[in-house]
Amino acid sequence: MNQQHQQFQQALLDVLPALRRYCLSLTGQLHSAEDLLQATVERALDRWQQYQPDTYFNAWLYRLCRNLWIDTMRKEKPTDSLDDEQESLGLNESTTDTCVTGQQHEAQLTLARVQHHMAKLSEGLRTALYLVAVEGRSYQEVATIMDVPVGTIMSRVSRARQQLSESL
């Protein structure tokens, strides 16, 4: 029991960065992703006894996270604007900071543009693109995580890329 619990704790610690990115793919915004991460960890700890040291762990955790996000969405529609997000990243202040170099300024503008276009993608497209193009998962794995057929993943990833590339 103790050994399994320790394994679970370690697995959860290891997956945190990826889980936070997944949260970001759902919420589209960093600070709400942090809240979702916190809630997901709490729920996962609450259900640690369901932990099985095998390949389903991440998929289980991602689904748990997504269900929590659906709950949140149903209760309150997020109202954060992109401006709020830029504020939370310190973009608005730093772009007016005279110490910022031209290169840094350009990087910040690029990030702001990327955030703007990523935020315009629907959650389903953003999540599919994240899991495939960033995490490098197969369509089949993503289909299992998102509970949709493989063909849906194929079409979502394609549409996400299409929308982003049109903004280029």
Added chain:
Amino acid sequence: MPTISDEELSAYLDGELNNQAKKRVEAAIQDSPTLQRKIAKLKQADQMARIFFEQSDQHAISESLKNTIRNHQAHTTSSRKRNNTQKVAKNAAKKVVQGPWRNMGYWAIAASVLLAVAVLWPQTQTGNPLQQRIQHGLATLAQNSVQNLNSETRLEILWSSENAQGHFCRRYALHTVNGSSQHQACLVQDNWKIEDLHEVQTDYQLASDVFTPPETVLTAEEEQAWLQKLNR
């Protein structure tokens, strides 16, 4: 020149095409500057996605969150569950002894058991022990719960929803060493009507109506209310 769809082009980037399709796409890309530009743009889109997600890696995960995990005690959940179970059991017992049946406690319990058997009989008689365990899980487990059904099969409740007829439906997965399959069960007149959705697939299929959009999914509280109603 063969027509290459956007989906095929995207799947090609992800290495998701079979050999024949891959060769066809590669040949078409070689012959078409338009497709070459398209591929380059799709790659740029991926780069945008990476930039977006890497921003979250620039902030360290909060120490307090890590400590929450590190300090978590193995018995926390079980003791809470035990307390909850005890509470439920106590309340159930209270109902029996405080109600009109208080002088007939044992008869009341026996009657309850008979009633439960009568209600559950049609469900539990509809299959083998594995199906019975699945049905029990459907009636008791919350979303994201995972339960071992036997040494080879694991049940995972994915989500719950209410269909157009107002029936309580549950999306679940069965995991075995050979892969996973997904199913949907709807409770119709005390019986679970089960529909197989998609097995681990080898061929692509188009988006179909098996996908339940988030707005039809029940929240954890709504699901809990259904489960309580079922197990009352």
